[in-house]
Amino acid sequence: MSANLPQALGSARAGETPLAAVVVLAAGEGTRMKSATPKVLHDLCGRSLVGHVLAAARELEPENLVVVVGHAREQVTAHLAGVDAEARTAVQAEQNGTGHAVRMALEELGGAVDGTVVVVCGDTPLLTGGTLRELSATHAADGNAVTVLTAQVPDATGYGRIVRDGASGAVTAIVEHKDASDSQRAIREINSGVFAFDGQLLADALKQVRTDNSQGEEYLTDVLGILRGAGHRVGACVAGDHREIAGINNRVQLAEARRILNDRLLERAMLAGVTVVDPASTWVDVTVTFERDAVVLPGTQLLGATHVGEGAEVGPNSRLSDTRVGAGARVDNTVAVEAEVGPGASVGPFAYLRPGSRLGVKSKVGTFVETKNSSIGEGTKVPHLSYVGDATIGEYSNIGAASVFVNYDGEHKHHTVVGSHCKTGSDNMFVAPVTVGDGAYTAAGSVITKDVPPGSLAVARGQQRNIEGWVARKRPGSAAAKAAEAASREPGGEG
Numbered sequence: 284m285s286a287n288l289p290q291a292l293g294s295a296r297a298g299e300t301p302l303a304a305v306v307v308l309a310a311g312e313g314t315r316m317k318s319a320t321p322k323v324l325h326d327l328c329g330r331s332l333v334g335h336v337l338a339a340a341r342e343l344e345p346e347n348l349v350v351v352v353g354h355a356r357e358q359v360t361a362h363l364a365g366v367d368a369e370a371r372t373a374v375q376a377e378q379n380g381t382g383h384a385v386r387m388a389l390e391e392l393g394g395a396v397d398g399t400v401v402v403v404c405g406d407t408p409l410l411t412g413g414t415l416r417e418l419s420a421t422h423a424a425d426g427n428a429v430t431v432l433t434a435q436v437p438d439a440t441g442y443g444r445i446v447r448d449g450a451s452g453a454v455t456a457i458v459e460h461k462d463a464s465d466s467q468r469a470i471r472e473i474n475s476g477v478f479a480f481d482g483q484l485l486a487d488a489l490k491q492v493r494t495d496n497s498q499g500e501e502y503l504t505d506v507l508g509i510l511r512g513a514g515h516r517v518g519a520c521v522a523g524d525h526r527e528i529a530g531i532n533n534r535v536q537l538a539e540a541r542r543i544l545n546d547r548l549l550e551r552a553m554l555a556g557v558t559v560v561d562p563a564s565t566w567v568d569v570t571v572t573f574e575r576d577a578v579v580l581p582g583t584q585l586l587g588a589t590h591v592g593e594g595a596e597v598g599p600n601s602r603l604s605d606t607r608v609g610a611g612a613r614v615d616n617t618v619a620v621e622a623e624v625g626p627g628a629s630v631g632p633f634a635y636l637r638p639g640s641r642l643g644v645k646s647k648v649g650t651f652v653e654t655k656n657s658s659i660g661e662g663t664k665v666p667h668l669s670y671v672g673d674a675t676i677g678e679y680s681n682i683g684a685a686s687v688f689v690n691y692d693g694e695h696k697h698h699t700v701v702g703s704h705c706k707t708g709s710d711n712m713f714v715a716p717v718t719v720g721d722g723a724y725t726a727a728g729s730v731i732t733k734d735v736p737p738g739s740l741a742v743a744r745g746q747q748r749n750i751e752g753w754v755a756r757k758r759p760g761s762a763a764a765k766a767a768e769a770a771s772r773e774p775g776g777e778g
Contacts, residue, residue: 303347305347306400307350335569345401349371382505402480421520434472442460493505558578571588578595584603596612638655646660649667669687679703680704723738
């Protein structure tokens with residue numbers, strides 16, 4: 284059983300007719316973010332804002348997916364190529380309004396299209412494919428020319444109000460807050476800025492949109508009045524969760540959305556059999572996956588393509604990025620990047636697994652140990668205070684405390700091999716390239732610069748020499764000299 288966090292709510296229903304197009308509006312600058320990064324590229328739980336919208340749109344399996352770009356379009360287009368290579372882009376060179384943006388998208392598609400066109404905003408990362416599918420289904424079932432995605436909100440201040448016909452329930456108007464009467468301001472149903480259109484009618488109506496407004500722009504919402512005036516039905520679909528339609532305009536709203544999405548992801552994981560001890564202090568990306576009975580302890584961040592296996596325990600206070608943790612493994616107070624922790628292995632506390640670290644079954648990387656580009660075999664232990672870089676260690680070996688694999692000569696990295704069933708002493712230096720054969724031992728304090736044959740004991744250290752009376756001669760009157768003199772007077776002393 285696996286809980287795959289990026290899997291969106293629902294999937295395309297069998298037999299549904301694909302949409303003609305989904306248009307994603309992502310041309311704005313987003314000045315309120317106060318950032319050099321375009322607004323739609325800001326990160327939220329491992330995806331950009333626009334990346335979340337594209338993922339939801341793809342669940343509809345549209346015939347075309349068009350992203351309208353404008354501000355910093357080279358940067359946004361390059362990002363899109365890595366997120367959804369099949370998405371098309373339309374350029375809105377000047378931001379002349381949402382209607383103008385949609386017109387640019389239709390021009391990219393060659394003009395009017397047959398079928399439904401869904402328009403979404405590129406800064407609504409909480410919008411789900413399930414809600415978009417509901418919008419599309421309502422649009423088709425009601426035979427609308429346009430269907431507005433709406434939501435009932437606790438506080439509608441500042442939002443456009445949805446005014447409906449009392450008898451039919453059809454939308455008769457969207458009234459902006461500043462233009463609303465007192466009775467209209469009491470309405471809590473608001474416009475989300477997300478629509479489903481009849482493609483042919485949309486193209487015709489866009490030609491009639493005027494710019495005689497305070498901003499001098501083409502407003503997409505004007506299409507609703509044009510179509511209704513022509514006798515077409517304008518309907519609405521109410522989102523089940525008003526938070527889905529929230530747009531991101533500043534860092535405060537970004538943080539609020541991150542909390543909501545993170546809670547959604549953790550809830551999905553917990554319902555699939557994962558224990559999250561403290562959801563409030565646990566953060567995950569949408570691409571993180573779990574197996575059942577995994578345990579996540581407080582203060583833990585799981586990022587990128589991290590996977591936590593069945594019965595594994597991660598945390599507390601760990602940050603894992605693009606790391607696989609095997610079944611039953613334990614990772615405590617650890618930072619890991621692009622690493623692999625084998626089943627039943629133990630890591631930490633206070634360990635750092637750098638890219639290319641591969642830990643075998645029931646191996647151990649202990650306290651204050653750093654590894655990089657190294658393979659540590661089954662049952663092998665690197666218990667404490669060591670650095671293992673560019674190395675291969677076999678099975679059931681033990682690396683003594685304070686060992687360093689000296690892999691860099693100032694220009695190039697070199698590899699060290701330690702065989703299976705080896706016992707290396709504390710405070711060893713392995714100067715690469717060097718090989719320690721199977722079953723070999725190395726003495727504490729050794730600097731290993733030559734290969735050690737299998738079954739040998741390597742001793743590479745200078746002889747100890749004691750210089751009697753050195754402190755008394757060189758540090759007369761010091762605390763050390765006085766202590767040494769007192770010790771020499773004691774029974775059994777040298778004085």
